[in-house]
Amino acid sequence: MFPQQTMMNSNLMMQQQAQQQAQQQAQQQAQQQAQQQAQQQQAQQQAQQHQISQQPNQAQQTEKVDNISKVKGLVGPLRDALSTTIKTAAQLIQQNNLTDAGSKAVDHNNTTPRFDKHLEEFYSICDQIELNLKTAKLCLQQCSSSQTYLPxxxxxxxxxxxxxxxxxxxxxxxxxxxxxxxxxxxxxxxxxxxxxxxxxx
Known part of the structure; x- marks a missing residue:
């Protein structure tokens, strides 16, 4: 009786140890899988962040290369420069008219707006728009010639x-x-x- 019981007890203990080892191995595998999944998720997040960080740079590069977008961006400053130039001219004409009529004395300390400076800025923006439009036209002509002579x-x-x-x-x-x-x-x-x-x- 006693040897059989001891053998049964030893078998049970061996089975329990085997089960514990299997459970430990399963837990280790689960932990490894979880770590691998976490690493994959981190790698995917880093790749997405890298793509997102590259998109503004690509957009800036296309904006720098595209002449039409440059012209569109210069329309606003051109409008402001024209408005400032006209306002400055109106102020100077009114000031000269009052001075000529004698209703206002000449004040040398008063800083009058520079009409020539605003006019030069307006013409500078016009020149930039003209150059960008000429470049865009040449690019279209070159593209058309390339498609014609090298299809x-x-x-x-x-x-x-x-x-x-x-x-x-x-x-x-x-x-x-x-x-x-x-x-x-x-x-x-x-x-x-x-x-x-x-x-x-």
Whole structure:
């Protein structure tokens, strides 16, 4: 009886120890999975924050490159500069009229607004708008000419293009260099022909 009971007790103890070990292993696995999930969530949050931080920089870059957005941004300062220039001109005309009529003495200590300064600022903004519009027009003309004379699409990324008929940027540069060389050769040929046709002195 006693040996059987001791064997049964030892078996029970071994089973309990095995169960405890299995529970401990399960708890450890659960903790490891929870840690891995937490690390993955942290990595995802960091990636999202990195993307969010890059979006304003990309927006600022596009705003700096886009000439039309620059023109739109200069419309407000142009309106303010025009209003300030007209108000300054009106004040100066009224002041000169009162001085000429003798109803107001000339006050040298009074600082009169600078009409030429406001007018120069107005023309400066106008010049900036004109330059941006000319640049935008040249970009459109260049894009139209590129589509006409080089209808093959150009890959803008550094990775190889997925399309078989698309040119890489390096290939595009080589094509442009060849076109510039051909145009220069034609120009030199026309100049030589014009010099040969003209009578020699």
């Amino acid at each position: 093959i699409p150009v890959a803008t990324s550094q990775q190889p293009p997925p399309e078989t008929n698309a040119l890489t940027y390096n290939q595009y540069l080589e094509v442009v260099k060849l076109q510039i060389g051909y145009a220069k050769d034609i120009h030199d040929t026309l100049i030589c022909a014009a010099q040969n046709i003209s009578p020699s002195e």
